[in-house]
Amino acid sequence: xxxxxxxxxxxxxxxxxxxxxxxxxxxxxxxxxxxxxxxxxxxxxxxxxxxxxxxxxxxxxxxxxxxxxxxxxxxxxxxxxxxxxxxxxxxxxxxxxxxxxxxxxxxxxxxxxxxxxxxxxxxxxxxxxxxxxxxxxxxxxxxxxxxxxxxxxxxxxxxxxxxxxxxxxxxxxxxxxxxxxxxxxxxxxxxxxxxxxxxxxxxxxxxxxxxxxxxxxxxxxxxxxxxxxxxxxxxxxxxxxxxxxxxxxxxxxxxxxxxxxxxxxxxxxxxxxx
Numbered sequence: 405x406x407x408x409x410x411x412x413x414x415x416x417x418x419x420x421x422x423x424x425x426x427x428x429x430x431x432x433x434x435x436x437x438x439x440x441x442x443x444x445x446x447x448x449x450x451x452x453x454x455x456x457x458x459x460x461x462x463x464x465x466x467x468x469x470x471x472x473x474x475x476x477x478x479x480x481x482x483x484x485x486x487x488x489x490x491x492x493x494x495x496x497x498x499x500x501x502x503x504x505x506x507x508x509x510x511x512x513x514x515x516x517x518x519x520x521x522x523x524x525x526x527x528x529x530x531x532x533x534x535x536x537x538x539x540x541x542x543x544x545x546x547x548x549x550x551x552x553x554x555x556x557x558x559x560x561x562x563x564x565x566x567x568x569x570x571x572x573x574x575x576x577x578x579x580x581x582x583x584x585x586x587x588x589x590x591x592x593x594x595x596x597x598x599x600x601x602x603x604x605x606x607x608x609x610x611x612x613x614x615x616x617x618x619x620x621x622x623x624x625x626x627x628x629x630x631x632x633x634x635x636x637x638x639x640x641x642x643x644x645x646x647x648x649x650x651x652x653x654x655x656x657x658x659x660x661x662x663x664x665x666x667x668x669x670x671x672x673x674x675x676x677x678x
Contacts, residue, residue, distance in 0.1 A: 416521070416522070416526055416539065416540055416543070417522075419540060419543050419544065419547075419573065420518050420521050420522055420543060422547055422570045422573060423514075423517075423518055423521070423543050423546055423547045423550070424514065424515070424518050425568075425570065426547050426550045426551055426554070426570055427460075427510075427511065427514040427550055429554070429565070429568075430457075430550060430553075430554040430557065431507060431510075431511055433554065433557060433558055433561065433563055433565070434453065434457065434503070434507060434557060434561075435504075435507060437453075437503060437561070439502065439503055441453060441503075441561060442454040442503040442506075444560045444561065445560060446556040446557060446559060446560040447556055447559050447560070447635075447668065447672070448556050449666065451556065452499075452560075453557050453560050453561070454499045454501075454503060454506060455495070455499050456553045456554075456556050456557050457499075457506055457507060457510055457553075457557070458495050458496075458498035458499035458501075458506060458510075459495055459553060460510060460514075460549065460550060460553055461498055461506070461509060461510035461513050462491075462494060462495045462498060463546075463549065464510065464513045464514050464516075464517045464546065465513050465517075466480060467517050467520070467530075467542065467546060468513070468516050468517050468520045470530050470531050470532060470542075471517075471520040471521065471523075471524050471530060471539075472520055474531050477531055478531065481531070481532075481533055484533065485533075517546065521539060521542075521543050524539050525539075526538075526539050526540070530542040532661075533661070533662075534661040534662070541577075544573050544576065544577050545577060545660075547570065547573050547574070548573065548574045548577050548578075548633065548659055548660070549660065551570070551571075551574050551629070551633070552574075552633035552634075552635060552659075552660070555630065555633070555635045556635070559635075559673070566605075567605040567625070567626045568605060569604060569605060569606065569608075571604065571605065571625045571626060571629050572604065572610055572625070574629040574632070574633065574659070575600075575602055575610060575612075575625050575628055575629055575632070576612075577632075577659050578628065578629065578631075578632030578633070578657065578659040579600055579612045579613070579632075581632065581657070581658060581659045581660075582598070582653065584658060584659075584661065585653060585656045585657045585658045586656065588658055588661075588662070588663060588664045589656060589664050591656070594649045594652075594653075596617075596619055596649045597613050597614050597617045597619070598613050598617060598619045598620065598621060598649060598650050598653060599611070599612070599613040599614055599615060599616075599617035599619065599620045599621070600612040600613055600620075600621045600622075600628070601620065601621070601622045602622070602623065602624065602625040602628050603623070603624050603625060604625050605625065605626070610625060618646065619646050619648060619649045619650040620644075620645065620646050620650055621643060621644075621645050621650050621653070621654060622643070622644045622645075623641065623642050623643035623644055624641075624642055624643075627641035627642050627643050627675070628641075628643060631643065631654055631657055632657040632658070632659040633659050633660065634657070634658060634660075634665045634666070634667040634668065635668060636668055636672075636673055637667065637668045637669060637670045637671075637672065637673075638651075638654040638655060638657075639670040639671075640668070640670060640671065640672065640673050640674065640675055641675055642675055
């Protein structure tokens with residue numbers, strides 16, 4: 405699916421500021437919480453609050469390695485592919501830290517990751533567990549992951565987060581992941597263009613795709629981001645889709661790489677208020 409409008413290339417410095425700000429906001433949600441809150445179950449089955457933060461910390465560290473030492477990252481990737489349980493053991497080790505220690509470690513690692521992004525040659529391709537990415541795309545992916553896992557944490561703690569203009573990055577990667585949403589499920593990618601017209605938190609209009617495309621997704625940017633990160637079912641949002649390809653996309657949308665996510669079942673959450 406083609407994209408235009410707010411799909412334009414982003415500058416790295418403002419993007420990296422947003423990558424850090426997204427982590428800072430999540431740190432504000434979990435910081436100062438009693439230790440028992442870190443053990444609360446999140447909507448992701450089998451994941452507690454501390455598991456979510458440990459997951460972000462691990463992959464922030466892996467990103468630093470990918471940016472600074474591709475050979476070392478290749479060895480890390482091989483270990484993970486050959487023994488997924490070894491990766492999980494490392495994440496579990498992080499998650500056993502007391503909440504404040506885990507949070508401090510993640511924030512230090514996030515700062516190191518942002519600095520590594522800033523020091524990287526923007527023209528290089530960053531190796532990853534899936535296809536290599538540009539520096540900007542990889543930074544956007546880390547922001548998206550932070551926001552999505554942050555939503556799980558907020559849901560577990562009963563916190564309603566204020567939407568920000570950073571949602572534009574999440575929406576952008578969600579649109580770009582149109583083919584991935586189908587390929588992750590072994591489905592044929594539809595040969596269609598879908599127009600995505602979203603309303604940002606301040607009422608701004610964000611658009612992707614041909615403006616006259618008959619297949620359309622429209623509504624609040626927050627709702628679109630919740631759907632493409634599989635944190636809400638489309639039926640529990642205020643998104644309006646045309647029947648056919650646009651609706652089907654929102655049913656399988658997946659902004660993240662890897663196998664198909666379990667998503668959320670209809671009726672699990674009420675539609676967002678903001």
